Amino acid sequence: MRSIRLRLDVSYDGADFSGWAVQPGRRTVAGVLLEALGRLAGVDTPLGLTVAGRTDAGVHASGQVCHIDLPADTYAELESSLLRRLAALMPADARVKAITPVPETFDARFSATFRRYEYRVADTLWGPEPLRRHDTIGWVRPLDVDRLTVAAAGLTGEHDYAAYCKRKEHATTVRAITRFDWRRDPDGVVVATVEADAFCQSMVRSLVGALLAVGDGRRDPGWPSTLLTRTERSSEVTVAPAHGLTLIAVGYPDEAAYASRAEATRRLRA
Template sequence: MTHPHHPSEPAVRPDGGLAAVGTAPDVDRARHRLEISYDGTDFSGWAMQPGLRTVCGVLTDALSTVLRRPVALTVAGRTDAGVHATGQVAHADLPADLDTAWTVRRLARLLPPDVRVRAVTAVPAAFDARFSALRRHYRYRVATAVHGADPLRARDTVSWPHPLDLDAVNAASAGLLGEHDFAAFCRRREGATTVRELQRLSWSRGEDGVVVAEVSADAFCHSMVRSLVGALLDVGRGRRAVEWPASLLTRTERANDVAVAPAHGLTLVGVDYPPDDELAARADITRNVRLPQA
């Protein structure tokens, strides 16, 4: 793979872009894992959409420019418009002789400041960022002070100028833990299951007064975290009974009376994977559960 001072390396423009060069010959590919962070404020979500600025679109364009060949990314969790990430994971099949440190440096020059690739690492071929994952971890931040969110955190913290009874919220959260059909809290996709195992849902108040919800599950369906947060905020301000969120688990369709919390308070903070020798088995199990059956 090309290295920083190789004569065939593309020149770096003053704005951080790369000058065009001839296409490099095809080389053997190997699976690589990418550790990604982004401020989702100015993105229309992760997934590529025609005419819209998306995280996947920006990253694939940058990688394809740096490596001078098309790149396809598979992500652990497709975040919605406005949602952030400090622990997003994706995989791609990249040149087997890739200099990963050089690639990270080049991407740092080319990418806009609201998205970063923190690391690129060679992984076993069985690694699948989406299907090999054991669980995803999200964090939701709520500022309950009358003055709202601190200006330096306003892009990832929701201002909630209402009382918030954390005892009631945590009691209601406990009733949602475990494996359930979360159809009431999801925007259904045709053929996709809404059964998930919610492993953690806890709320605490930090020294700065900001309330933080920690949410972990084997996977999340579309809008699930924000719907859970919206329902629980209604409990916290006294508009709903503690038992109400858990009572919705009997429904088979989305509950229209559940508010979807604002996107910008939500951040994907981590994804867990099994040991290398269990990656393939985990991916097979997940595919059988998540993908529509013939």
């Protein structure tokens, strides 16, 4: 049976989800998405849902990407109304914002060239604004953005980030961070932006946790980069809370390079 590959652009508030991946007995983003899709396409229709990056419990997304394979006749029937009907079936804390037919060479996970995250920290005496409490953590010590910037520069490039990762068997902890910077927004919130080809589990939150100790003066700006010589996760690194983290963008090459990018990524991750 011929199928149509569809790219789905997804956003969600992770506060009430146990992460992205389906877990028995737990509410997850993939779980509610598959339930909604199943009501439209049929519960027995295999969709092959593949996501750009599995987010942990409590982590948010405004730029998540996944793909499904929908039978061509089902897509023809649903095409004009699929986005609207999904909006009616999805919960208020998860949205499919766009549905785009893509070549079968597109792979939401392996064709991606980068993932970009932001982490928000309020270091004001009163803490985060109530309306941003789900995506901004409070920090009791004042943060120095200049110190954070210096420390972040030492962590960019291609390195083995074993000290900042939860190691998985037969998986590499080598990654290439192409952007890591900090800013203070007009509302006073300090925001970290981190971009890499991919991330290990809890890697971004570990990087942020290490740098917050620099920003508030407890650690020297050169300390986080010294951990790159470690071959195991460092007990000195505190993992920052999940709710401050949001996946804001996933990048892809031109259409003609989908397959070659996916093949290269699979070789690298193996």
